[in-house]
Amino acid sequence: MQKASPPSIDVLCAGGTLTIPQLTLPARAWRILEMALLYVAAPFAVDRAVHGEGVPVFIALLPVLAVVVVFLAIDRSFSLRRELSRGFSFAQLGSILAVFAVGGGAVAAYVAHYHPALFLEFPRNRPETYQRIMLLYPLMSVVVQELVYRTFFFHRYGVLFGGAWWLAIILNGVLFGLGHVVIGTPLAVYGTMATGALFAWRYAMTRSFWAVFLEHTLWGALVFTVGLGRYFFTGVGILSWR
Secondary structure, eight states: OOEEEOOOTTSOOOTTBOOEEEOOHHHHHHHHHHHHIIIIIHHHHHHHHHHHHOOOHHHHHHHHHHHHHHHHHHOTTBOHHHHHHOOOOHHHHHHHHHHHHHHHHHHHHHHHHHOTTTTTHHHHHOHHHHHHHHHHHIIIIIHHHHIIIIIIHHHHHGGGGTTOHHHHHHHHHHHHHHTTGGGOOHHHHHHHHHHHHHHHHHHHHHOOHHHHHHHHHHHHHHHHHHTOGGGGOOSSSSOOOO
8 A cells, every 4th residue: 555646536435535545465455354354244243243142233333333433533545524525416316316216116116015014004003113213214324324335335445446336336235235134134135235236326426425325314214114114123122023
């Protein structure tokens, strides 16, 4: 990691990335190992802690979050202020809303048609809890997930992919799905793989934390609203319908 250059539009990086390192072969190998530990080994360790030892999921996730926060705090090639100051265009907003309208509408229609007993069960049967989740989910979950899986991932590991944006986006989606293995349902893993790839693509296009924050919030709200929330909660340490 001897030299660094300012980021360009052709290089995968975070919105808050100030410089792009030119990695030596050992440095690249280290970052790949680091990525595997953080995004593959850690989720399975969290799953073991939650379901094997009964540790509340938020407590089990704290070491992972701490590692990311420390890395970003001490990294002089990253600026959190710059990351959080980047907005996105009206065209991107339109794209976010259009994708959500089509995809979210299809999901809602599917649940309503094939699983009518589940449709809107949360807002209908537990309105107070539903309102709290709608308020707290973006602040306590979306912010953390996007910081770890988009901001940190693209800042720290984007350089590994060169011009292979598609590979970074697919891998990010897969890793995002693995990050939800603790929930214990296939739908949670595969569903978040798909949305994770969408969020990764959006971030690569905009380099905007707030663009993916908005998109992630919309899709999360959809899940809890249309009746799929039971498949996206773990039973240890947080609310469960099981």
